[in-house]
Amino acid sequence: MQPCDAGRDLVGKPSSVPPHGDLAASGVSAFGPPGNMTKVSxxxxxxxxxxxxxxxxxxxxxxxxxxxxxxxADWPAK
Structure with missing residues (x-):
């Protein structure tokens, strides 16, 4: 799947740069034991x-x- 220009432009930019207008929030990725999870993204x-x-x-x-x-991996398939 080819990324759109706006997505391609975000890659490698600081994470403080806001998402482009066509990105829909879809959760967070984290690791660690319950109660002490570390947010990754x-x-x-x-x-x-x-x-x-x-x-x-x-x-x-x-x-x-x-x-x-x-x-x-935890996202349901369509």
């Missing part, structure tokens, strides 16, 4: 191209940057 799904974008925290990969990736 905010997940966004593009309503135009369908790609998944990740607004990473300092614990994300890459840290504090926007990234494009696969559909989250």
């Amino acid at each position: 905010s997940r966004w799904n593009c309503t135009v191209c369908g790609n998944w974008m990740y607004q990473n925290t300092a614990d994300g990969d890459p840290p504090k940057e926007w990234a494009i990736g696969e559909r989250p």
